[in-house]
Amino acid sequence: MKFVVLGGYGIIGKAVVADLYKYSKNSEIIVAGRDLKKANEYAHSFKSSRVKAKEIDINNENQLVDLLKGSDVCINCVQYYFNVQIMGACLKAKINYVDLGGLFHETKKQIKLDRDFKKIGKLAILGIGGTPGITNIMATYGSRLLKNFKSIEITFADLDYENKGFVLPYSFKTIVDEFTMKATVLENGKLIFAGPGSGRKEYDFGKEFGKQSGFYTLHSELATFPYSFAKNGLKNCEFRVTFSEDFSKKIKKLIELGFTSPNSISISGKELKIIDITDKIMERFAPKPGAKVNDKELLRVNFDNDKLIIDAVAKSNNDVSSWILDTGIPCSIAAQMIAEKRIVGSGVLAPEKAINPMSFFLELKQRGIDILKNGKRLK
Amino acid sequence: MKYDFIVFGGTGQQGKICARDLLESGYSVVLAGRNKEAVKNLLKNKKAGFIYVDLRNTDNIISAIKKSQAEVVVNCAELTYNVEIMKACLKTKRSCTDLGGLQKITLEQFKLDKDFKKAGIVNITGCGSTPGIANVMAAYAVEKFDSVDTIELGFAWDSNIKKFVIPYSIHSILSEFTEMPVTYHYGKYVKENRLLCMGTLNFKEVGKQTTYCIVHSEVYTFSKYFKNKGLKNIHYMAGFPEHSYNVIKTLIDLGFNSNTPIEINGVKIKPVDFADKVLGRLNIPKGYKEIENIWVKLYGKKSAADKKTEMNCIVRTVKGWEEAGSNIDTGRSISIMSQMLKNGLIKESGVYGPEAVVPWKEFFKELGKRKMFVYENGRRIN
Numbered sequence: 001m002k003f004v005v006l007g008g009y010g011i012i013g014k015a016v017v018a019d020l021y022k023y024s025k026n027s028e029i030i031v032a033g034r035d036l037k038k039a040n041e042y043a044h045s046f047k048s049s050r051v052k053a054k055e056i057d058i059n060n061e062n063q064l065v066d067l068l069k070g071s072d073v074c075i076n077c078v079q080y081y082f083n084v085q086i087m088g089a090c091l092k093a094k095i096n097y098v099d100l101g102g103l104f105h106e107t108k109k110q111i112k113l114d115r116d117f118k119k120i121g122k123l124a125i126l127g128i129g130g131t132p133g134i135t136n137i138m139a140t141y142g143s144r145l146l147k148n149f150k151s152i153e154i155t156f157a158d159l160d161y162e163n164k165g166f167v168l169p170y171s172f173k174t175i176v177d178e179f180t181m182k183a184t185v186l187e188n189g190k191l192i193f194a195g196p197g198s199g200r201k202e203y204d205f206g207k208e209f210g211k212q213s214g215f216y217t218l219h220s221e222l223a224t225f226p227y228s229f230a231k232n233g234l235k236n237c238e239f240r241v242t243f244s245e246d247f248s249k250k251i252k253k254l255i256e257l258g259f260t261s262p263n264s265i266s267i268s269g270k271e272l273k274i275i276d277i278t279d280k281i282m283e284r285f286a287p288k289p290g291a292k293v294n295d296k297e298l299l300r301v302n303f304d305n306d307k308l309i310i311d312a313v314a315k316s317n318n319d320v321s322s323w324i325l326d327t328g329i330p331c332s333i334a335a336q337m338i339a340e341k342r343i344v345g346s347g348v349l350a351p352e353k354a355i356n357p358m359s360f361f362l363e364l365k366q367r368g369i370d371i372l373k374n375g376k377r378l379k
Numbered sequence: 380m381k382y383d384f385i386v387f388g389g390t391g392q393q394g395k396i397c398a399r400d401l402l403e404s405g406y407s408v409v410l411a412g413r414n415k416e417a418v419k420n421l422l423k424n425k426k427a428g429f430i431y432v433d434l435r436n437t438d439n440i441i442s443a444i445k446k447s448q449a450e451v452v453v454n455c456a457e458l459t460y461n462v463e464i465m466k467a468c469l470k471t472k473r474s475c476t477d478l479g480g481l482q483k484i485t486l487e488q489f490k491l492d493k494d495f496k497k498a499g500i501v502n503i504t505g506c507g508s509t510p511g512i513a514n515v516m517a518a519y520a521v522e523k524f525d526s527v528d529t530i531e532l533g534f535a536w537d538s539n540i541k542k543f544v545i546p547y548s549i550h551s552i553l554s555e556f557t558e559m560p561v562t563y564h565y566g567k568y569v570k571e572n573r574l575l576c577m578g579t580l581n582f583k584e585v586g587k588q589t590t591y592c593i594v595h596s597e598v599y600t601f602s603k604y605f606k607n608k609g610l611k612n613i614h615y616m617a618g619f620p621e622h623s624y625n626v627i628k629t630l631i632d633l634g635f636n637s638n639t640p641i642e643i644n645g646v647k648i649k650p651v652d653f654a655d656k657v658l659g660r661l662n663i664p665k666g667y668k669e670i671e672n673i674w675v676k677l678y679g680k681k682s683a684a685d686k687k688t689e690m691n692c693i694v695r696t697v698k699g700w701e702e703a704g705s706n707i708d709t710g711r712s713i714s715i716m717s718q719m720l721k722n723g724l725i726k727e728s729g730v731y732g733p734e735a736v737v738p739w740k741e742f743f744k745e746l747g748k749r750k751m752f753v754y755e756n757g758r759r760i761n
């Protein structure tokens with residue numbers, strides 16, 4: 001079996017590669033990205049001929065198709081802006097595809113490639129990280145228990161025992177998008193747009209995670225849930241992110257001051273986008289290898305106002321944060337399930353339509369991610 | 380063309396204010412900088428000229444001074460260039476003014492005192508609001524004491540619209556907030572814990588504000604010039620309104636004050652320079668007005684009795700100068716002092732702080748003309 005992980009040395013990519021290496025024993029794994037030095041560094045850290053590094057410019061289609069040809073699954077862990085482009089290359093290379101989500105709008109565009117993937121008999125699973133990802137499959141699980149329900153609320157909570165201060169849980173650019181783009185909410189069966197940061201709500205996540213405040217944000221679950229669960233009677237669906245007040249304040253300040261502008265400024269005679277420079281400066285807040293890590297993340301899908309609550313709880317492991325693990329691991333599991341033909345079918349699918357909850361939960365459990373039904377751990 | 384003044388940093392925030400004041404006072408001015416586009420409005424004035432200068436190149440500085448034939452060099456550039464510009468002044472035998480060098484650079488500048496004396500020229504360092512107005516106010520007040528034990532001074536400001544507008548050089552602000560504050564304590568320079576000297580003070584016209592000790596050049600120059608009055612303690616305190624302080628704090632917390640370049644697409648840039656560029660794009664909100672209070676408090680004795688004096692200079696946004704906000708107290712002060720130098724009101728040679736050489740009466744009068752009002756114990760004196 002052969003997997004290509006695009007952005008394989010990034011925050012999430014690393015966790016995907018590590019999981020593939022550990023659980024897909026005989027596979028070949030390609031760590032690909034534009035920075036060969038970083039790719040080499042990470043690939044060599046496994047001290048195994050199974051893990052190799054490749055330099056790739058995502059914008060060079062021929063090069064990308066060549067890289068992908070002959071592998072079983074392309075695992076896309078780069079910034080979501082490139083999803084459609086990368087799927088195009090997968091179609092040409094005739095291979096399967098998984099990614100970490102398209103923040104609604106990109107997801108919508110990706111779904112349109114369904115027929116093309118069916119034509120080549122391959123599968124593309126969109127948004128199979130933590131959220132979107134585990135949340136989608138928990139929704140399927142809940143829908144099978146309840147059969148009929150009106151509302152789904154999706155949210156998450158983080159707990160950092162090390163209290164490292166300001167840390168970027170995932171891509172800075174995606175966080176900025178979540179703070180600035182209009183959120184979508186399903187209200188009485190209609191998708192409506194809500195202002196970024198609106199819909200504030202206080203959640204009580206129980207003893208350990210405590211109370212955390214959330215707000216609406218654009219998320220790809222909203223791109224598929226209204227259709228996937230229409231037959232169950234779903235009329236209302238909301239997604240809220242929870243960030244600490246200090247974190248929100250700082251991100252909002254940067255946005256307000258123009259540090260996330262897509263406009264260019266001239267530096268030493270070269271035009272550079274402001275957001276790209278800020279992104280680079282913010283890199284220092286990305287998780288650092290070797291730093292002491294002790295944290296937990298809870299992902300929650302709530303049906304009909306507490307009638308049924310499904311949680312996933314991930315713990316950090318050695319030097320990798322829980323929110324990185326619960327995003328990277330599902331992606332790796334899905335890729336392995338496809339490669340091992342444990343998922344059959346073709347076309348472009350959301351996780352809730354593609355993956356069997358029980359076998360997926362079993363894989364999660366093996367890796368220390370528990371699923372809870374109304375607060376009780378599934379066995 | 381022979382110009383009266385050459386202004387380095389002439390395309391920057393303070394340089395533009397200073398050049399406009401000089402031009403409106405009837406003098407000819409060469410603006411020396413890199414961004415001609417930034418001063419296209421000023422260049423409409425027939426008495427204004429532009430010379431491209433990269434201050435990182437000392438030869439560039441010397442040739443610009445020679446080319447301008449200006450008698451007086453006005454340095455409104457970042458303080459990191461103070462010493463280089465002074466050396467260029469020595470080579471070309473021109474007197475100069477600048478906006479101050481905080482602690483370290485001020486000390487470097489005073490090392491050139493002998494050379495300036497030998498050359499028969501003067502450098503006045505710290506000719507803005509503070510250092511600048513504050514120093515002259517202190518010199519004025521000190522004279523009325525037999526002995527002065529303690530001087531506290533600083534600035535406080537606020538705006539009617541609580542939106543972030545660059546108060547002054549981002550480079551200076553970020554280093555003031557990150558360098559260890561230095562105070563003069565019982566005759567010794569002491570590095571202070573920033574948080575320990577935080578407090579809340581009530582300011583004339585500005586109101587209640589949180590203040591922080593910061594490193595500033597007055598701590599050094601006051602101890603030098605007011606030694607004969609027995610001065611033992613000097614504390615410098617900055618007061619930023621909360622909305623502005625929060626922005627500065629966030630930028631520092633997130634590392635935008637760093638001087639270590641990052642590389643992107645083969646281009647190197649210091650985060651602090653990038654922050655300066657991005658914040659420079661912010662528009663001043665419509666109707667935005669500032670008020671600033673430059674303050675000096677002196678505690679000592681007169682005729683064996685305890686004496687306390689409070690000096691304030693209150694500066695508001697002035698009609699026609701809206702874009703400059705309360706920054707007029709920096710850019711216009713250095714213009715006034717530079718004019719005094721050119722007109723022979725200051726005759727010394729060497730390196731000085733304004734408190735040592737600037738005649739207060741004429742200076743306060745000029746401030747008053749520009750609607751910057753000086754108060755002694757609450758009574759206006761200009």
